[in-house]
Amino acid sequence: MPLEYALQHRGQFPDPGPWKIPQTKNVLLRDTLGIEALPRQRFNKTKRTPYVLNIMVVGESGLGKTTFMNTLFNTPLKEEIHPKNPQSTQTVEISPVHYELVEDGVKLNLTVVDTPGFGDQLNRENNLDPIVEYIDNQFEVYHSAERSSEFRRAIPDTRIHALLYFIPPTGHALKELDIKALQVLSAKVNVIPVIAKADTLTREEKAAFKKTILRDIENNAITIFPTAYPDDRESVEDLEKYIPFTVIGSDQFVDIGGKKVRGRSYRWGVVEVENEQHCDFIHLRELLMTHALHDLLETSHTVHYHNYRAQKLRSSGRPESILACDDSYEHRIERSKQSMAEDMIKKEEEMRQNFVMKVREKEANLREREEQLNQKRQQLMAELEEQRSALAAEEREFQEFYNASRNASVSKGSKIFGKKN
Structure with missing residues (x-):
């Protein structure tokens, strides 16, 4: 309660004065003290703490989502199971699977949430309900943990940080189901559109299909990551030109010039998964793991989760002024400054x-x-x-x-x- 009270009333009282904060003096050390080791200590402590990444994959059956996830993380996460009759599925299933990946002493607690059955029924009216319910449930679990007596401890984060939406390589405009799904999901999570099975399209067809998808995204006011989040675009501006990413998944290795690479072998040639001339797989992996992992976590917390919490507090009858304790208070101040300007x-x-x-x-x-x-x-x-x-x-x-x-x-x-x- 004191912390919440302090956050609610910060900035409302004058500065207590310089007598509260002692004046600092610059001094010169006569010998080595070991201050240069402090960043290394912080790095070692951070390295011991496992990172968390929760990815949800959404798309119709038969687009190779599971194979792609195995390819993305260079490990067989789980075997792909093809149902005999996809339309026999009555509803969309939510199947989260947890993994622990270790590389050079850095641990990543990975959760892959698959959504089998999405878009496979004749009546697709309620396909989004289980997915939205699962996302909101993870927000509610985190919100309940924040309000508990143990809120100062580390809260297990099961919120969805990234959602890979697989688009079939039809070469045409987005279907009505895709547009509705992207509009609903992009308001709750970081959505990254992906064109599956890019080896079925020529280079010209890929370029034209990308332009069509981007036009549909803009016309329907769909927010995608990282384009819709200006604060997170500094380090990924070179990768934005590949959105939506064309990808190929493969669990097999083919021999090219005596070197084993992931790819698919056809009668007309070999398609390499990690060849940027064939698809955008390496650019998507670079976005997720090299540049934007921290941004995905931060945006999930400061944007999507805070929107959920603000809506939750408003629906419970709490006045708008109470929400000043949220981190979104700074954003509202910035908007006020912009409005005043x-x-x-x-x-x-x-x-x-x-x-x-x-x-x-x-x-x-x-x-x-x-x-x-x-x-x-x-x-x-x-x-x-x-x-x-x-x-x-x-x-x-x-x-x-x-x-x-x-x-x-x-x-x-x-x-x-x-x-x-």
Whole structure:
């Protein structure tokens, strides 16, 4: 309870201050202390702890799912049993089988969950129910263990980490059953689509079939691993171009140039399982084991299991605020930050539009005032020109009067002067 309370209320109280955390000082060692051995200790401890990988294979009978799993892990996991009449199966069976694989001291607890009977009945309406029920039951078992008094101990993880969905090599679009199954299952587990029996298709047919499947996946909003999970794509970007993976399964070894390799021998030649020119088997194995094993485990826990737990808590009537103790709290914070950033961009755009509008209004007002001032100036100039014309007329009239007066005075003086003489 204290841990749950602390997780629920983290970030809601101020920092207690630097007095709670002593200040660190950098010091130089005078002699070797052995700090460089700490990562090796962690590595050795991690190596002693077995890794867990639970894989479910889903697909119609006759696609070589069991043979492929034997080929994938280089060991005969179990023999493939072909039913005499697949349509006689009344329902889909769930058959998990557990194995322990050891390589160079590293243990892998592998669980392969087969689903015989899927897609074999004439009425396939309820084919998905047993598969979805099994996946949800593993979530519920893990959820119950988390709520128990021994939740601090290691919880056995039986949740499905990867689901290989086998698609028959028809060369056509996905069937309605495949689309519905992929939509339902991709919301609960990490789905990786696989094209079975790739040796029945030519290279051109494989490329065209892949494009058709990817188009159907995109049109039906199906999430596949790792394309639909951006956080897990950094190390597998080079492998994404092979999705969906074309695979070939074989328990037999054939001789090629004196070397024994897994493959199938036909009258027209030999198909090698681990030859990238023949299929994408090695790329699928590299995705599962070399690059994305940790990502599969983490995505199963942080995405699919948390979605199940959140739905479970909501259905029990717990308010949304209680879910802040989940690890999904960070994702919600990121979404809130993104939403706030988008709101800020919208507000900045609105402010820019308002600023542009006000500038345009101000420019219009200034142009109107400028026109008024020009009109006033023209009016004043016209009045000034009228006054100048009037002044010039008065000046001419005065000059004429002055000249006339002067001429009259001169003529009068000349007359007087003539009389005296």
